[in-house]
Amino acid sequence: MKSKFVVTVEFGETDPAAIVFYPNFFRWFDASAWRLFAKAGLTFDVFREEFGLIGAPIVEARSKFIKPLRFEDSIEITSYVASWKQKTFNLVHEVRKDGEVCAEGLEIRVCAERLKDGSQGIRAVPIPDEIRKRLSADD
Amino acid sequence: MKSKFVVTVEFGETDPAAIVFYPNFFRWFDASAWRLFAKAGLTFDVFREEFGLIGAPIVEARSKFIKPLRFEDSIEITSYVASWKQKTFNLVHEVRKDGEVCAEGLEIRVCAERLKDGSQGIRAVPIPDEIRKRLSADD
Amino acid sequence: MKSKFVVTVEFGETDPAAIVFYPNFFRWFDASAWRLFAKAGLTFDVFREEFGLIGAPIVEARSKFIKPLRFEDSIEITSYVASWKQKTFNLVHEVRKDGEVCAEGLEIRVCAERLKDGSQGIRAVPIPDEIRKRLSADD
Amino acid sequence: MKSKFVVTVEFGETDPAAIVFYPNFFRWFDASAWRLFAKAGLTFDVFREEFGLIGAPIVEARSKFIKPLRFEDSIEITSYVASWKQKTFNLVHEVRKDGEVCAEGLEIRVCAERLKDGSQGIRAVPIPDEIRKRLSADD
Incomplete structure (x- = not known):
């Protein structure tokens, strides 16, 4: 399953060099991840109510920035799960402008739940089969 | 040369799971990079006026998130250049809370200049020796 | 002339109370203002190249927050110029969810240009008739 | 009671005109409000645990922007409660650079609690006397 997410670069996302300030790419990756989850029927409410999870927090994030983006650029972000381990999964986000890759x-x-000790702590749990299945379904 | 940058986690930087929304780590890395540059005498004005550069744009960014951070946490970010190539350099950012590493x-x-063709384009240039020297000086 | 801008509330725009962190409304207002300008043919490039302006900076901003918004809410922002003075104009942004007003x-x-003294300073200029005319055109 | 909050303008908070993108002022106002609350002993945990409140959400925000701010500017924000009504209170934030007012x-x-119906809804409650008293104490 792949999701497509179209973003228009906003004025406030660009810097004095007139190019996108790079942390915004990660904001878009997170937003695109939630669109992929939603496409798989995994909204924030479903994570909480059906699976007892607080969601799918990040343990690592990376990006290569290949071509700079500017205000008013329109980009498309293609997101999908590229691989699974017992407790982690890898989400890929390809950013294209006019078909050309601008960032990868x-x-x-991980899938995480609140600790049962009443603290605000969280811990990773084995990924539920149902979540893996939904995110691996055909488009 | 290493810089230390103290950050307090703000309410608006945390999410419904009450932990920091991860793109904010990259905002802090960029802010910490500028503090290291400033410590080396490389302010934004110096980049432009002394070196004819628009600054030091990102070509790749990564982070591991080891312990979640919460509103009102105080963290210290230690930043330094870990290695140099002809056109790129690697900046490391270590995030600690109470001495414990929370993110790496x-x-x-790269060092970049505007294209001379009147466009808004930019291109990487070999890193000036003087920039390497200043960022490699003793504290 | 009125513009309509549809926004989906992102996870990272909400806070530990699970409602939108309010500065994001102002990010949306700015983005919606640029969409209204673009509809009137006033892109960032047109401001600079046709009018010699750096854009239309803010001198005052206000918002009433009537109903809280949550992650995954879809909202529509209607923007238009409500009044003109010689050097300032008032932009109204109405935020609706399912037709109901959530924020106003x-x-x-102002319209602003760079100072001619080589500094980074800016100053407000009388609003060009052509800009007023374009933003007052029928839809 | 007044709080003072020192902020350094970051690169990513400025826009292609090289001045602060205005929604960031509201991010700083919120951060400064929390510092005032903390000075009065009203941390996020105290709001929740001692008063049963989710915090003090915004119903209206305004700012005048008097002088533009640039990357590397250092500003001081003075915050205090200027007036009280039964259910609302007015927080003033004065932004100064080198003693000169840049924004007001x-x-x-309001003080708000979660609805008891199990929904995610919130509602304003009369401001507890103790909260008013703490925020009105001498410095």
Whole structure:
């Protein structure tokens, strides 16, 4: 399963060099991840109510920035799960402008639940089969 | 040369799971990079006026997120150049809370100038010796 | 002339109370203002190249927040110029969810140019007739 | 009671005109409000645990922007409660650079609790006397 997310670069996302300030790419990756999850029926409410999870927090994130983006550019972000381990999965985010790759992102995420001790702590749990299945379904 | 940058986690930097929304780590890395540059005498004005550069844009960024951070946490970010190539350099950002590592970031940056063709385009140039020298000085 | 701008509330725009962190409304107002300008043929490049202006900076901004918004909410922002003075104009931003008003924003903006003294300074200029005319055209 | 909050303008907070993108002022106002609350002993945990409140959400925000700020500027934000009503209070935020006022902000906030119906809804409650008393104490 792949999701497509179209973003228009906003004025406030660009810097004095008139190019996108790079942390915004990671904001877009997170937003694109949630669109992929939603496409798989995994909204924030479903994570909490059906699976007892607080969501799928990040343990690692990376991006290569290949071509700079400017205000008013329109980009398309293609997101999908590239691989699974027992407790982590790798999400790939390809950013294209006019079909050309501008950035390649990777997020390594876990499924996490609140600790039962009443603290605000969280811990990773084995990825539920149902979550893996939904994110691996055909488009 | 190493810089130390103290950050307090703000309310608006945390999410419904009450932990820091991860793109904010990259905002802090960029801010910490500029503090290291400033310590080496490389302010934004110096980049432009002394070196004819628009600054040191990112070509790759990564972070491992080891312990979640919460609102009102105080963290210290230690930043330094870990290695140099002809056109790129690697900046390391270590995020600690109470001495314990919470995140480890890496930024690969270049030195860039505006294209001379009147466009808004930019291109990487060999890193000036003087920039390497200043960022390699003792504290 | 009125513009309509559809926004989906992102995870990272919400806070530990699970509602939108309010500065994001102003990010949306600015983005919606640029969409209104673009509809009137006033892109960032047109401001600079045709009018010699750096854009239309803010001198005052306000918003009433009537109903809280949550992650995955879809909202529509209607933006238009409500009044003109010689050097300022008032932009209204109405935020609706399912037709119901959630926030009412106001931005007071000027048209500004760079000072000719080589400094980074800017100053407000009388609003060009052509800009007023384009933003007052029928939809 | 007044709080002082020192902020350094970051690169990513400025725009292609090389001045601060205005929603960042509201991010700083919120951060400065939390510092005032903390000075009065009203941390996020105290709001929740001692008063059963989710915090002090915004119902209205305004700012006048008097002088533009640039990357590397250091500013001081003075925050205090200027007036009280039964359910709302007005927070003033004065932004100064080198002693000169650059922006004047106002936030109108309420004290809010979660609805008891199990929904994610919130509602304003009369401001507890103890909260008013703490925020009105001498410095």
